[in-house]
Amino acid sequence: MKRLAGRAAFFLLVLAIVAYTVFPFYWAVVSSLKGGSALFSVEAWPSAPEWSNYVAVFQEQPFGRNILNSVFVAGSVVALSLFLGVTAAFALGRVRFRGRATLLLVILGVSMFPQVAVLSGLFELIRALGLYNNLFGLTLSYLIFTLPFTVWVLTTYMRELPVELEEAAVMDGASPFVVLTRIFLPLMGPAVVTTGLLAFIAAWNEFLFALTFTLTDEMRTVPVAIALISGSSSFELPWGRIMAASVIVTVPLIALVLVFQRRIVSGLTAGAVKG
Amino acid sequence: MVVPPERALVVSSPLARQKRRTAWLFLAPVLLTLAGIAGWPLARTIWFSLTDARLDALDSFDFVGLENYQFLLTDPDWWVAVRNTLVFAGISVTLETLLGIIIALVLNARMRGRGMLRAAMLIPWAIPTVVSAQMWGWMLHDQYGVINEILVWLGLIAEPVAWTAGHGTALAAVIAVDVWKTTPFLALLTLAALQLVPEELHEAAEIDGLGPVGRFFRITLPLIWPALMVAIIFRTLDALRVFDLMYVLTGNSRATASMSVYARQQLVDFQDVGYGSAAATGLFLVIALVTALFITFGRVRLGAEPGR
Numbered sequence: 001m002k003r004l005a006g007r008a009a010f011f012l013l014v015l016a017i018v019a020y021t022v023f024p025f026y027w028a029v030v031s032s033l034k035g036g037s038a039l040f041s042v043e044a045w046p047s048a049p050e051w052s053n054y055v056a057v058f059q060e061q062p063f064g065r066n067i068l069n070s071v072f073v074a075g076s077v078v079a080l081s082l083f084l085g086v087t088a089a090f091a092l093g094r095v096r097f098r099g100r101a102t103l104l105l106v107i108l109g110v111s112m113f114p115q116v117a118v119l120s121g122l123f124e125l126i127r128a129l130g131l132y133n134n135l136f137g138l139t140l141s142y143l144i145f146t147l148p149f150t151v152w153v154l155t156t157y158m159r160e161l162p163v164e165l166e167e168a169a170v171m172d173g174a175s176p177f178v179v180l181t182r183i184f185l186p187l188m189g190p191a192v193v194t195t196g197l198l199a200f201i202a203a204w205n206e207f208l209f210a211l212t213f214t215l216t217d218e219m220r221t222v223p224v225a226i227a228l229i230s231g232s233s234s235f236e237l238p239w240g241r242i243m244a245a246s247v248i249v250t251v252p253l254i255a256l257v258l259v260f261q262r263r264i265v266s267g268l269t270a271g272a273v274k275g
Numbered sequence: 276m277v278v279p280p281e282r283a284l285v286v287s288s289p290l291a292r293q294k295r296r297t298a299w300l301f302l303a304p305v306l307l308t309l310a311g312i313a314g315w316p317l318a319r320t321i322w323f324s325l326t327d328a329r330l331d332a333l334d335s336f337d338f339v340g341l342e343n344y345q346f347l348l349t350d351p352d353w354w355v356a357v358r359n360t361l362v363f364a365g366i367s368v369t370l371e372t373l374l375g376i377i378i379a380l381v382l383n384a385r386m387r388g389r390g391m392l393r394a395a396m397l398i399p400w401a402i403p404t405v406v407s408a409q410m411w412g413w414m415l416h417d418q419y420g421v422i423n424e425i426l427v428w429l430g431l432i433a434e435p436v437a438w439t440a441g442h443g444t445a446l447a448a449v450i451a452v453d454v455w456k457t458t459p460f461l462a463l464l465t466l467a468a469l470q471l472v473p474e475e476l477h478e479a480a481e482i483d484g485l486g487p488v489g490r491f492f493r494i495t496l497p498l499i500w501p502a503l504m505v506a507i508i509f510r511t512l513d514a515l516r517v518f519d520l521m522y523v524l525t526g527n528s529r530a531t532a533s534m535s536v537y538a539r540q541q542l543v544d545f546q547d548v549g550y551g552s553a554a555a556t557g558l559f560l561v562i563a564l565v566t567a568l569f570i571t572f573g574r575v576r577l578g579a580e581p582g583r
Contacts, residue, residue, distance in 0.1 A: 002507070009385070010381070013381060014381060014386075014392065017381060017396075018392065018395055020455070021395050021396055021398055021399055021455075021459065022337075022395055022398060024399075024407070024410045024411060024414060024455065025402065025410070026408070027396060027413075027414055027421055028406075028410045028413070031413060040418075040419045040421070042421055042424045046365075070434075084304050084308060085303040085305070085306045087302075087304065087305070088301060088302050088304070088305040090298075090301055091297075091298035091301040091302045092298075093299035094296050094298075095295060095297075096450070097295045097298055097299075102304070103306075107305075107309065108489065110309055110313045111447050112324040112512050112562070113313075113317070113559060113561055113562065113563075114515070114516035114535060114555070114558050114559060115516065115518070115535075116516065116518065116534075116535040116538045116539055116555045116558060117317055117320055117555045117556065117558060117559040118312075118313060118316040118320060118463050118552075119316075119320070119538070119539065119542060119555060120316075120319065120320045120462065120542055120552045120555065121315065121316025121317060121318065121319030121320040122312065122316040122550050123330075124316075124319060124333050125311075125315065125316055125319075125502070127333070133557060136438055140312060140511075141312060143308055143309075143312055144309075144312050144313050147305060147308065147309060151305060154355075167354050170290070170305070175297075176294060176298075176301070177297075177439075180301075200583075201401060204568075205403035205404060205405070207404065207405050207518070207519040207522075208518050208519065208535070211522075212539070214544055215358070216466075222403075223403050223404075223406070223519075224405075225294070226403075226405055226406060227405045227408075227409070227519075227522070227523045228494070231356060239413050239416070239419075242409050242413070243409075243410070243413060246406040246409055246410055248285040249403065249406060250402050250406055252403075253401045254398055254401060254402075255401075256401070257353070257397045257398065257400075257401040258394050258397075260396050261390075261393060261397055264397065264398075264556065265393070265467065268460070268463060268464060268465040268467075269463075269464060
């Protein structure tokens with residue numbers, strides 16, 4: 001009897017945890033499907049679900065363009081940080097040289113300092129390069145936070161590859177570049193996918209730089225577009241449209257996360273716990 | 276964890292020397308990029324903080340010494356922002372850690388559907404902060420919010436509350452959203468650490484008559500402490516520089532403005548690059564101080580080689 005009560009309590013706890021984590025997203029979906037005044041009545045599922053909010057999101061602002069912007073910025077950030085990260089991780093993970101530990105600490109330190117602390121300096125730099133209100137300006141600035149952890153996580157993975165593989169290749173006269181691209185890179189597949197995914201999510205979600213370094217609606221990324229959605233009057237926000245936009249950008253992320261959940265968890269732990 | 280046998284590489288043969296040279300070559304792009312987009316802007320920000328630069332005329336400014344810092348130290352709004360940030364970071368990280376441990380312990384139990392549960396945990400983590408702020412902003416809406424509706428129905432409050440506008444509740448609302456969004460991160464890291472705790476230890480302790488609570492505090496907690504501490508440090512540093520949540524949920528409102536919000540408002544909205552940079556440098560110093568305190572008192576060895 002006591003055991004049964006314990007199990008029931010445990011089950012309730014699990015249920016509470018699931019409800020807590022999933023409910024806000026569920027509520028966003030429900031609200032996004034309500035048109036007109038239905039939005040202002042609380043019901044668990046809209047009695048007359050409709051897509052009008054989803055249509056309005058794309059009609060009232062260049063939201064399609066915003067999505068493309070985000071895809072471009074996040075994609076280019078991932079490509080650049082993986083390329084730079086893999087080469088740096090090879091040096092940091094496979095070669096012993098003086099100052100290696102210090103370098104790793106410096107790189108980690110970069111990921112810790114606040115984005116606001118570089119805001120004015122970066123603003124000046126981006127304007128000088130002619131990249132203000134330009135997506136390349138965002139790509140460049142996002143490397144600040146994706147590069148450190150890409151290097152850090154890839155280094156921890158790189159360290160664990162067996163040294164015999166490398167020795168055999170070097171005996172055969174392979175150059176370090178060949179060792180990296182032909183031998184290590186194929187083995188690093190999972191690690192590269194994981195770090196790439198984490199970098200993508202970080203870049204996709206970034207707000208402060210995107211808000212500060214872009215000016216026109218056409219250059220906004222998705223988070224800025226969602227934060228700045230406003231209605232006809234400044235007092236009433238178009239909540240239905242905001243929820244629709246939120247659902248649109250979140251669904252692909254959730255799909256990615258569900259497909260790659262094991263990899264993501266291992267990447268997060270490699271980044272933080274093993275660090 | 277096994278450290279790769281690097282001994283073979285230590286021998287300073289010509290081959291090893293060549294390898295070291297290649298290593299620096301491989302590192303150069305990353306180091307140059309980071310120096311360009313992080314080191315240089317940081318130095319410029321610190322330099323700007325000693326000038327009267329304006330955003331619309333960044334190339335002509337005068338050196339004013341520590342004047343900006345004098346203003347900063349006497350501005351009550353800055354101290355409100357410092358207090359907001361510290362309260363936010365302190366409370367949200369504490370709650371996240373406690374909740375994270377509880378959730379991790381639940382997830383660690385053997386049961387059906389554990390994978391599904393873990394996947395559900397990742398949802399808040401993956402949702403952009405801006406989106407979660409908007410979602411909660413709607414749920415906390417003073418007139419039509421579902422949270423008011425539920426609380427009134429339960430009889431916990433007599434009438435709807437303007438959560439994000441109220442003086443005492445705005446910061447609490449911001450903290451609640453942050454706890455929702457980042458508890459999963461701590462739970463998953465704690466879970467990873469929990470799964471490394473050997474089963475035999477628990478069995479031995481059970482035989483010795485230690486209860487579940489005793490087992491947790493005497494065995495589990497000390498073993499997961501190093502991993503937990505690293506996660507807490509990461510989260511704290513993250514919380515100290517919080518910007519998106521406040522900006523989206525409550526705008527530049529003084530009741531919730533964090534140091535980042537304050538600095539950006541001066542920098543961009545008021546175009547005062549000199550003063551805003553001083554505030555940003557102030558935040559930088561606070562974070563450096565907190566990191567130093569953590570490393571000293573948390574007995575963490577950041578950057579320690581794995582397995583050593």
